[in-house]
Amino acid sequence: MGFSYDWDRQVKTCDPNYYQFTQQIFALFFEHWYNKQSQKAEPISSLIAHFENHGSDQLHAHGGKIESFTPQEWKAMSALQQHDILNQFRLAFIDETTVNWCEAMGTVLANEEVINGLSERGGYPVVRKKMKQWSLRITAYADRLLSGLNTLQWSDAIKEIQRNWIGKSQGAEIDFVVRGTLKTLKVFTTRPDTIFGATFMVVAPELENLQEFCSEDQWPAVQAYANKAKNRSEIDRMADTTKTGVFTGMEAINPFTGEPIPVWVSDYVLANYGTGVIMAVPAHDERDFAFATTFNLNIIPVIKPTNGELELPLKEAFSAKDGVCFNSGFLDGLSVKEAIAAAIEKVEKAGWGQAKVNYKLREAGFGRQRYWGEPFPIVFDHEGIPQLVNQLPVELPQVESYKPTGNGESPLSAVSQWVNTPHGKRETDTMPGWAGSSWYFLRYTDPQNTQELASKEALSYWQQVDLYVGGSEHATGHLLYSRFWTKFLYDLGYITWDEPFQRLVNQGMIMGEDGQKMSKRWGNVVNPDDVCAQYGADTLRMYEMFLGPLTDSKPWNTHGIEGVSRFFGKFWRLFYEGEQWAVTQEAPTAAELKILHKTIKKVTEDIESMSFNTSVSAFMVATNELGTLKCRKKEVLETLLILMAPFAPHITEELWSQLGNTNSIHIASWPKYDASHLVENSFSYPISINGKTRAQIEFELNASEADIQATVLSHELVVKWMEGKPLKKFILVKGRIINVVV
RNA sequence: GCUCGGGUGGCGGAAUAGGUAGACGCGCAGGACUUAAAAUCCUGUUUUCAGUAAUGAAAGUACGGGUUCGAUUCCCGUCCCGAGCACCA
Structure with missing residues (x-):
């Protein structure tokens, strides 16, 4: 299809080289609390210092409920008691959560796996059960997640979904x-x-x-x-x-x-x-x-x-x-x-x-009782207090079975040589799928780095994601969690911006010809590989764009692609006369330049607003008009090729090289339109009488209103439609319309 | 039920700081080239009415009102479709 992916930047969230940093970010959450006064995350050491100096007095920490205590009482507490209190404020903490427990399957199920109180698979009874597991304190960021939406170029729909979800x-x-x-x-x-x-x-x-x-x-x-x-x-x-x-x-x-x-x-x-x-x-x-x-x-x-x-x-x-x-x-x-x-x-x-x-927003459950997931860099010491593991990555062990243990614990709990360490027992839950996906865009900036999640230089060079094209199904998951992690890493100084995705566009789906979602079940699936084999990648790409606005879902129409295919034929014949190369070095005429610059303007603006369907239409118009003028001039065609290169990367690259270029068209600089080629000095005005178009008269654009009015009022058709009634008002909108009110 | 989108020809869709509705393409109809076909090119194609025709008239952007010289575009109400939320006090 000619997507310009940079495969050197490929990342895999399940690779230990990647997930060691997912674990590191978790460790950072664990070691920070949220200061409501400074409105940012701070190291847990400053919270401990506060407890040592002031006890629980004047505490501006976002978190759970604690009994008040004095500095002396804090110092007298056992390590376990202190842990219990700190746990109420850590941004990664152990929370008592309610889960869907299926006794028959011996496992915890996600909400969507439970239907009418029964498991989706097997139809076994499911009950709600309390379970201790890791959570991230996303509610600390509720206000910033809400107000940050106002700075983003996202669709109203997605913003609204997030606002509802946060529910202030x-x-x-x-x-x-x-x-x-x-x-x-x-x-x-x-x-x-x-x-x-x-x-x-x-x-x-x-x-x-x-x-x-x-x-x-x-x-x-x-x-x-x-x-x-x-x-x-x-x-x-x-x-x-x-x-x-x-x-x-x-x-x-x-x-x-x-x-x-x-x-x-x-x-x-x-x-x-x-x-x-x-x-x-x-x-x-x-x-x-x-x-x-x-x-x-x-x-x-x-x-x-x-x-x-x-x-x-x-x-x-x-x-x-x-x-x-x-x-x-x-x-x-x-x-x-x-x-x-x-x-x-x-x-x-x-x-x-x-x-x-x-807020309706609840803490983000971060534990899964599954094998596939990043292990937590946590060991519970002999007192049961969670301690960070410094040596990362903590890798997943090889196991005999990935199946649930039946007692609700992760399959990892059965791997005793992995669970038991000299310092205590490892956490056997694993992280959810969204852990690794909450920061991968940062990793793209520096995917091979073994020392840190990404270098400061790389992060400050690339900055946040300029444009994110994706489906809306991630509105309350990935897109919210990524914003949360970004704000947290911003607080810690890793990055200098606090929103990950500046602009977000939700692309629509190409539906089956019957208007339903493509599915084997409906027998309406069109395989892009087949289309590609028959028409080529450029035709498929352009047709998908031509079907309608990017954000709309629209049905596929097999006949429609013929139109784009024919267009490429016409386009090719601007360069070839039969088998014969026909491009000339002649200087273009004013009319040809006008066509070209009109197209540069239109396509440049359309790309900015992602109106690709109208760009394709502009290419068709330009090709038709140049074909009518028999224009085969290199100066015009070469520029048109550059405009079309992002849409049809293959045919444009080919013709570009045939024009004698030795570099790639995809690194050519984007043309600028010259307004002087677009200037009109006359305009054919539609003449309305009482709002109804009755005549058409051409005037110089710099003609005086008095002259225009005189000409219009004496025009045969105007006289006829005025039916002798007196003129009430004469409206001239320069370059647009003339309206005679009687 | 609430929130957010959206309703334009036979079809996909264009055009909104208010200014010639239907660009471009599909489909359909007719024609040119050809022994024939394919390919290509040309013409027409919103609806209704009048006319042999050229053409002319009226209506028309879900429906009903309003503002305006002028509304697909702005305002009010209604209907329908899609998406999201779902006893959130």
Whole structure:
């Protein structure tokens, strides 16, 4: 096909020479934490220094929850206790995650391998199970991943997918005191303006200390419900939107009204978003409304439309974000926007909570219980504390079997001579496929380097990827992870830019002739090798471009390729008269130069905007016009060849050499168009009367408007269509159109 | 349901800082060259109506409104297609 790949820069992520640096980057994640104050990753040593000097006080670290401690307490801790705390802040850390466990297969399955709670292969039951494994703290970068999108030339679709995935929402965390106890339930809400309408609370069934918020007599029912909910897969939950739940027997106090409201448990509240607890405002939230209706709970409207009244009783939740508060004490009369600000101010002043930003983005699971993957450069010492291995690469051992062990551990755990080292046991999970693919573009700059992932010189010469052409299926995977790794390596000073792919274009697919995706199943597969054998690579390339815009999916049409094939025939005959070479040295005429420079301009602009289909059309137009003029002049044809070289690399190279050139056309410099060849001094104006084209008159472009108007108004057709009515307005758009309004 | 794209001839598609809608190609029809065919070249091809014809008129960029001298392009509403998300408080 004539792709100009530089095979000297080929990389293989599964080659130890490559993955030793994937392991090194993992080690860097492990040795860094995220400072929310400086907004960047910093070495773990600075965090340890902070603990030694200030304890947990004034900590601006992104991470998990810890009990507060003093410097003295920190120093008195055991290595294991210190590890547990540091683990809460390391950017590569051991996380408790929920996985899809298939007992029958003895393995963990990916979400897409689970269908309706059963394994895709075999149809065995799958349950959700907690498992400790490595994760990368991508949430530390959530804000930068979000704001960085604004600087990128990516399609709106992909940007939007990433924005949704990151899912930033602003609101407040508010504490509700549980009646008759000293305990509080912390909720996250984006609508604190509706708090006077909060008539009950709902906690997620997975909440760890669930029992604390249950009365003794309700606990058995709650426990039974929670156990059932735990084993429901996400897909099951999704499929079933009817509301289920159990009353916990407890009540909480709405801090704004002082009224007690019941606390329920239901699986429509997700444990891993927000605090896993919500204040339910049934009048203004569809889900809460459905729940309240199902269980006959109180519904109090507190927001009404800006211009109008609510229809009571409510038939559905009024969830619009423009409205006015009522039934809401000091918030009455305020708009939703004003009330949100006022409610947060009140919450903070009263010490009930604070403004809070939440993200849907979850930490990136980085462990796989599979053989094929980069081993972690980690050994767990005799205390079970993970220690980095300095000697890289840590290579995959040869094994007898790649199959799962059956107990959920990686196949590597069975290779005891590999697992056991003098310093402890190796981590036997391996890294996911996206580990190596998150930085390969950096490796392209310096693929043979054995000392570092790439030299500073190479990285600063090549910089980030100018243009990435790929499918949109990587939107929330590869493309997000690569941005994350790039920002991290930027923080550490490895690179001087913090976005990997400046411009991203999602190419469309060539569909079958029937408009469906090409598939053996539909019998509509067209093999490019066959097309190439029949028509040649240049014809195939150009036809694919000619089919339509790069970003669109479009059906293949076998007849259509004939048109491109014929075009090459015509193009060839500009150079040959029969078998006879026919190119001349004559100087081109003005008309020929105009054709050439028009084409240079069009193709140069089209390449910039990736409108290759219209470039092909421009080549056809130029070839047709030059053919009509019988132009065989070297000066014109040689330049046209250069323009076509990126589109049809083979035929252009051949004709280029036949023109007597000894170097390759693909290193020739790109022509510049000369505007002086394109100047027109007259234009054939379409004359509209009341917006309808009625005549065509040619005028010099520098003719005066008065002269033009006089000529137009006395023109036979214009007179006819004006039907004697008086002229209302005469519009002249120079070089475009004339409109006579009567 | 929400978010983001998009609807133009028989087909793929062109043209949007508002200015001759349908470039280019496919297909189709007719013609030239040829003993014939292939190849090549030429002409026509949005729809409807009138006309033997040249030609003329009207409508037309999913549908209905609006702004404008002028709208495929801008605004409002509706329908349809595609992609993504999916109880995210």
